[in-house]
Amino acid sequence: MPLIDPTVVDLSRLQFALTALYHFLFVPLTLGMTMILAAMETTYVITGKQVYKDMTQFWGKLFGINFAIGVATGLTMEFEFGTNWSMFSHFVGDVFGTPLAIEGLMAFFMESTFIGLMFFGWDRLSKPAHLAITYLVALASNLSALWILIANGFMQDPKGASFNPDTMRMQFNSFVQLVFSPDAQAKFVHTSIAGFVTGAMFVMGVSAYYLLTNRHKEFAARSIRMAAVFGLISTLAVVTLGDALGRLDDLLQPTKIAAIEGLWHTTTSPAAPWLVAALPDDKTQSNVFEIGVPYVLTPLITHTFDKSIPGLIDLEGAAGPKILNGIKAIDALQQYSTTHDAASLATFKQYEDDMGYGFLAQQNAPNQDLNAITPAEMPAVVQQTELDTVPNVFVTFWAFRIMMFLGFYFIALFAFMAYFSLKNQLENNRFLLKLCMISIPAPILACEFGWITAEAGRQPWSVYGWLPTFQAASSHNVGYMVFSLIGFALLYSLFIAAELYLMFKYARLGPQSHDHAAPVAGTGALPMFAKPGFAAKSWE
Amino acid sequence: MKTFTKFLGLAVVLLIAIVLAVLCGDYGPWYFAWLVGTTMIILIAVAGGVLFETQLETQKKGS
């Protein structure tokens, strides 16, 4: 069976990565903004002050601009498993498709139906009813993330399914294991709360702009207060969960954690340094230079002072026997697929756990045919395949570091902002306000790098240990891929241009842009934003 | 009657909360942490907003 043209695989990966990264530009903001809107509206219901309703509506408007494009690009993701990863869909659809379907049933329907009411139902619903709707939207958008990350968790650590040689695919066998997979759990909380951070930074940054330009000051001060508190706790939670994920990867995906830490050789003493910076070279399998802090790595990863952490070169060596077993498993499976005899089934069952490594060896076999490997060629094939079992270290190492450094930066920024907001001294700190403004895209960037760490670190697998990425793709020709890539590039560029244009326009315009026309609210407090001194009074 | 329905409603909410907490606590500690944590994050942010209003009021009274 010939493998898929490597160019097509690369283009398929490129397309998926670009569309997923693009989609993920908008998702975190949705996850966080819905929660912040819920918090703001709660304050409105508790205090009864119009300014909090205006806050909910204004931030809701900016959220809407972002949400539309998130929905649109999410459609692409739902399609792409089928259009570009046919073998993946066939191989794990029985278990991977289920969380996606449940996401639609449980979360996306709720979010999309109620978001209409959230935007259009202000005058048709009572205060508590509208608040309940806002909470449902927030809950639903995060439930969406939950099911998507359960699916992603399966790719990282396949739990809840087993391979069936009669149907040639993984079949679902434990709902509880799938849903409560530790990887899915930690990943969901980490991602969802990273979204909270993104939302908080957005609100804080735009509000900082108003303070800097002396507009809507009362509105901005309140927004910053809520966002800074919200963001500070969230960032702390994100870092905690990041640590938990690292601990899990150490147990479940040793190649990923070794790549993240740029660790080529197994650690021998607890003094092993944690690398602050390094230049990993994937060709020579070593770090060209490194700066590290001793005694940090071992407790950080293993949460002990004595365990060792396996390095990549040793992990490659350990894969050797698995590759030999895997080749036997695939040979037996191919035999079984035509004869359905008990003997080849028994052979396959014996080596089943390593079958993924057999798939992985295909690309190094003569004519990509495992049956054609002569005993003399075997060591070379195994050695070649061993090198293929580890991810790209440079990308994983640096993607992780950028994300992590940004995370610690956010803690500091939110902490300062919360402090000065409590002291009511925001306006004296123009430097801090400027920093907030330019930091708006930083959490989004951190989320993107987090995604890169998780998915680049998963390579060469699309389903860890079971299905190599190069085998998961659809057998298209290059022309198809060029067509779709150009189309996506054009459409998505237009979208981002339009969305940024509108974001800037409405953020610059500020809250009163939609207040002056509001015919119904009838509070009369609206034009007073322009005169902050007067405004505080009118909200009493 | 109205009090009774209210009581019944709250009892149902409580029951769901307990079942959710026990299930999540047993099988999904991180999910449980998310539920508790997110509630906390929202409530503290709301408290921050309410505190702002109180501060404003005190400030005005003081001046």
Add this chain to the structure above:
Amino acid sequence: MEIYVALKIIWAVLLGVLLTGLAVMVGMDMGVGTLLRFVGKNDAERRTALNIIGPHWDGNQVWFILGGGAIFAAFPTLYATSFSVFYVVMILLLFSMIMRPVAFEYRSKVDAKSWRATWDWAFLISGAVPMIIYGAAFGNVLEGVGFHYGWTGQYYQGESFLSYLLNPFAVMCGVMSLSLSIYQGGTFLMLRGVEPIYSRARLFASCGGLLAAVIFAVGGLWVSHLNGYVFTGAVNPGMQATPLGGPAVAVQAGAWLNNYNNHPILWLAPVLGFVGMLAGTLALRLHLKVLAWWLGAVAWAGTISTVGFAMFPFLMPSSTNPSQSLTVWNATGSAYNLGWMLFFAAVFVPIILSYTSWAFYVMRGKVKTETIVNDPHSY
């Protein structure tokens, strides 16, 4: 009957229900999108038309997403193969679909003629193209699709994408699907809209209903001469779900009518389709808008079950290797998976239907141009 067979049949029925729900709800919005430039002569009218579906389009669109997700989970091999085999067509569908959410949110946010005109064109494309492709997919599947499988389950393409794009029968099915969506969208515009949108929508909807009925009749005659697929080997409905090593399948002209000849009661489906289209158009002329909307749903249900009954148990026959055709028996998920999915569908579909109806109830009543233009929240 074995539980697995029962689950397979239940999911085949649910697939039909989903495809119908998708056609009715998404089709309605697509119809409004297609008609936007024609029922609204000026900006205020167009905004009114948009805001009629404004609070609902997003929820309705989830039918489409759910359709994709449910096919992925319940029919993994069908999802894997059909989406890849129809690659170019699917990508075109995607390109047109993703314009719509953006168009809704962005169109009225800038007060410039050219900006709004551009997005109005986006509405036309993102309304008409997906509906044509949706119908054409049914047409292509009825005619058989060129694909086969290797031993690992990887599919191989047997035909060029041009044969799916430039296929007269499929294009005709696409036009029918577009007509029905125009009918449904027009009817909803009448329900919530006022003059002059009301009369214009009524005209287009009536034409849509009649055209659909004509194409439905022509299509029926065409299918009776089309190559259909029949099992010639022994069929085991409880088989392990794999397209490899299945029973032999023969290609015969007119075979898609076999089910109807064996079970004449199935003729009710096409009859229902015609009743929906014709009585619906009549109801429109009599200004019975609610009745007309529901008759439109009946028309879709009739049409889709007509196709489903004709093909059962085939889902996507292979023209290059008929014995590897995807059927209800060989393309589903495992029993365990289908069981869990059924549980979730049983719990959540009633909940979804109730809050969707509630949302329509909350936003009930005519949408007036004055309110739209003055309301800062409107599209």
